[in-house]
Amino acid sequence: MRLRVEFTTEPFDLEEAPAHALAAREVVETASLDAVDVGPFGNTAEGGAERVLTVVDALLRRSLAAGATRISLQVNVLGDESGEGSR
Structure with missing residues (x-):
């Protein structure tokens, strides 16, 4: 199963x-994920x-510890590991 997480911190x-x-x-950029898009909002x-x-x-854990x-x-399910499934 493949997943997409969208998040913001405040x-x-x-x-x-x-x-x-x-x-x-830092967590997402160093995690060896397939795609990462980091923006201001x-x-x-x-x-x-x-x-x-x-x-x-x-x-x-790290975001809460940092304030x-x-x-x-x-979190959205994208499909299986081959990329097939819902988008």
């Missing part, structure tokens, strides 16, 4: 990326289910 700071946002970015990452679920755990007061996330 509080926002438009002047510079807060520590919790940097921690979340939302982030997405895709990969195999086990890898994505492991990343979500690390993302939550996040809210983390919003959504």
Whole structure:
């Protein structure tokens, strides 16, 4: 099964990326996922289910430890490992 996670961390700071946002970015960028898109108002990452679920755990733990007061996330099933299934 393949998954896509979309997430944001708060509080926002438009002047510079807060520590919790940097921690979340580091987690997804170093996780060997199939696709990662990091932006100022939302982030997405895709990969195999086990890898994505492991990343979500690390993302939550590290972002909260770095000062996040809210983390919003959504996980979507994309299909199986071959990419077939719902999109």
